[in-house]
Amino acid sequence: MAFEVPVQGNDILSTILERANSDEELKALWKASNINAIDRLGFSDHGSTHVRIVARNALKMLRLLMEAGHQPGVVRNYGLTKEDAEVVVVLASAMHDIGLSVHREDHDEFSIMLSPPILRRLLKGLYEEPTLTYMIAETQHAMISHHEGFVPYTIEGGVVRVADALDMEKGRARIPFASGSINIHSVSALAIDKVRVGKGHERPIQIDILMNNSAGIFQVDELLKEKIARSGLRDLITVEVKVPEAESGIVKGLRL
Incomplete structure (x- = not known):
């Protein structure tokens, strides 16, 4: 099943979704994460289905907060747009658990280690420096924020953290x-x-x-x-x- 969220006119997000769905490394990491989570540990899915559920719920919460007047970190601190905040949330949701492909312990930190080349590939041509690096840093902040040991500094990180726990049907x-x-x-x-x-x-x-x-x-x-x-x-x-x-x-x- 494809990694999809409602883009609502966000052209950059639409392009990133197309790239993510054709990125063989990212898809392989989702599968490898599930090999460890499901086959070896007997956990629930932590691969492509999980990240899609997290992304949809996180994006919905972000949009509700922005509608209520709350500013995302990339808007408040970097002068970027609400659409850029949506990109951060969706990318963080997509990659927050890829470190499970390495090991359950410290998987959040492994996710951070694995993500930079994938993020640069997905964002290539859509952002120029230094904005590209800002977007990667903010995405990684939102990724690490899902772990209990890290408190998010932004609403982007906050919604990813909560959305991760909402995958419990x-x-x-x-x-x-x-x-x-x-x-x-x-x-x-x-x-x-x-x-x-x-x-x-x-x-x-x-x-x-x-x-x-x-x-x-x-x-x-x-x-x-x-x-x-x-x-x-x-x-x-x-x-x-x-x-x-x-x-x-x-x-x-x-x-x-």
Whole structure:
């Protein structure tokens, strides 16, 4: 499946998407990341499907924040455009996990090491120096911001951080669950039917999480909550969780 997001008239972003979808190195890194994540570690997908979900949610949140008057870092600090901020967010989403192709441990730092030649290739001819280097630096900042050890300085980094945690609908947990990884991570992820990002009423961003079982609270309280708290966007996001009165059964039992 192609790496696609709604470009909404952003011609540079459209060109970058075309280049990304034909870049053999980037596609190979997505596949290699999944070899480690799925085949060797029994985790959920961290390749092309994951980055597409992250990119779409991150871009949607960025646009909602800009619509509400919040300035991206590339606009505030470098005098670039909102469209350039969209490029940063999409590229960071595309590459934040490519370091998993090397190893799970410190994969965020491996992603930073692997990304410069790919970024320069994707951005070639679209930006001149020094703007090209600014764009690469801002993209790498947003990439590293998804990791728990790094607090984002920009809303670009903040939305990538939060979007990474929003990839938790139940279909995303089927691979580790089916392979026998029955634990709170896989069970709680199976409890989440839908994640929706939209325009909020009191805050710019509204995240609705629809669950079929209260086990999904773990995903929100232990994972998403921390991501939002350290995103720099805490006061700009509302999260609403809906759990049905009649819960569905996920596991019938467990033998230890």
